[in-house]
Amino acid sequence: TQLLEQSPQFLSIQEGENLTVYCNSSSVFSSLQWYRQEPGEGPVLLVTVVTGGEVKKLKRLTFQFGDARKDSSLHITAAQTGDTGLYLCAGDEGGGNKLTFGTGTQLKVEL
Amino acid sequence: KAGVTQTPRYLIKTRGQQVTLSCSPISGHRSVSWYQQTPGQGLQFLFEYFSETQRNKGNFPGRFSGRQFSNSRSEMNVSTLELGDSALYLCASSFTGQGLGNTIYFGEGSWLTVV
Numbered sequence: 001t002q003l004l005e006q007s008p009q010f011l012s013i014q015e016g017e018n019l020t021v022y023c024n025s026s027s028v029f030s031s032l033q034w035y036r037q038e039p040g041e042g043p044v045l046l047v048t049v050v051t052g053g054e055v056k057k058l059k060r061l062t063f064q065f066g067d068a069r070k071d072s073s074l075h076i077t078a079a080q081t082g083d084t085g086l087y088l089c090a091g092d093e094g095g096g097n098k099l100t101f102g103t104g105t106q107l108k109v110e111l
Numbered sequence: 112k113a114g115v116t117q118t119p120r121y122l123i124k125t126r127g128q129q130v131t132l133s134c135s136p137i138s139g140h141r142s143v144s145w146y147q148q149t150p151g152q153g154l155q156f157l158f159e160y161f162s163e164t165q166r167n168k169g170n171f172p173g174r175f176s177g178r179q180f181s182n183s184r185s186e187m188n189v190s191t192l193e194l195g196d197s198a199l200y201l202c203a204s205s206f207t208g209q210g211l212g213n214t215i216y217f218g219e220g221s222w223l224t225v226v
Contacts, residue, residue, distance in 0.1 A: 033215075042115070042201050042217030043154075088154065097144040097205055097215055098167040101154035 003027075004091055004102035012108045013079055021074045021105045023089035030094035032072045034063055037086040046074075079109045113137065115218035117202050123224045129190040132221045136183050136204030140216075142166075143185040145177060148199040148220070157200075160185055161207075192225045199223075 004025045031050045035043035047056050049065035056063045062075040089102040116135040136143050144159035156169040160179035177187040199220040205213050
C-alpha cells in the first residue's frame with residue numbers, strides 16, 4: 001500500500017505570513033494532486049502536477065513536484081484568512097480514479 | 112452545471128443495520144468513485160465504477176458494496192454496520208476516470224453516524 005505523509009499536520013499562522021506544506025512518499029506516482037477541503041464540504045482540486053521537477057503557480061500558491069515524482073510541496077505566500085482549510089495531497093497510481101490521499105494539513109490563518 | 116449530488120447528507124443508524132447512500136454524478140461523467148473519510152484514517156478509496164462495472168476496489172471488507180446504473184448514478188451499501196463505520200462518505204465523478212486531463216469532482220458527502 002502506497003502512503004503519503006504530509007507535514008506539518010497542523011499549522012496556525014497570522015495573515016501575511018508564508019508557509020510550506022510537504023507531501024512525501026516512498027513510491028512513485030504518475031501524477032500528484034492537491035486539494036483543499038473546507039468544513040462540511042468535499043475536497044476541491046487545486047492543481048495537478050505530472051512531470052518531475054514541475055512547478056505550477058496559482059495566484060499566491062506555488063506547487064512543486066519532486067524530480068523523482070515521489071514528493072511535492074505547496075507554498076503559500078502572504079497567507080489570507082480565506083486560505084484556512086484542510087490541504088490534502090493525493091497520488092494517482094495511473095489506473096482510474098483510485099487516489100491515495102495524504103494525511104492532511106489543517107491550516108488556520110488568523111488576523 | 113450541477114455538481115455531484117449526494118443523498119442523504121446526514122443519517123444516524125444503529126449497529127447491525129444496513130445503509131444505502133446515493134450519488135448523482137455531474138451530467139456526462141461516467142466514472143464514479145467512493146471514498147471514506149475519518150479523523151483517524153483520513154480519506155480512503157472504497158471503489159470506482161465506470162459504465163456500470165467496478166473498475167477498482169480498495170481494501171475494505173465485503174460489507175461495503177456498490178453499484179452503478181445505466182444513467183451513471185451510483186449507490187453504495189454498507190451492511191451490518193459497526194461503530195467504526197461512522198464517517199463522511201464522499202462520492203467523486205469524472206468524465207472518464209483516466210488520463211492526465213481527468214479532473215475529479217467531489218460531492219459534499221454523506222455523514223453517517225452509527226450508534
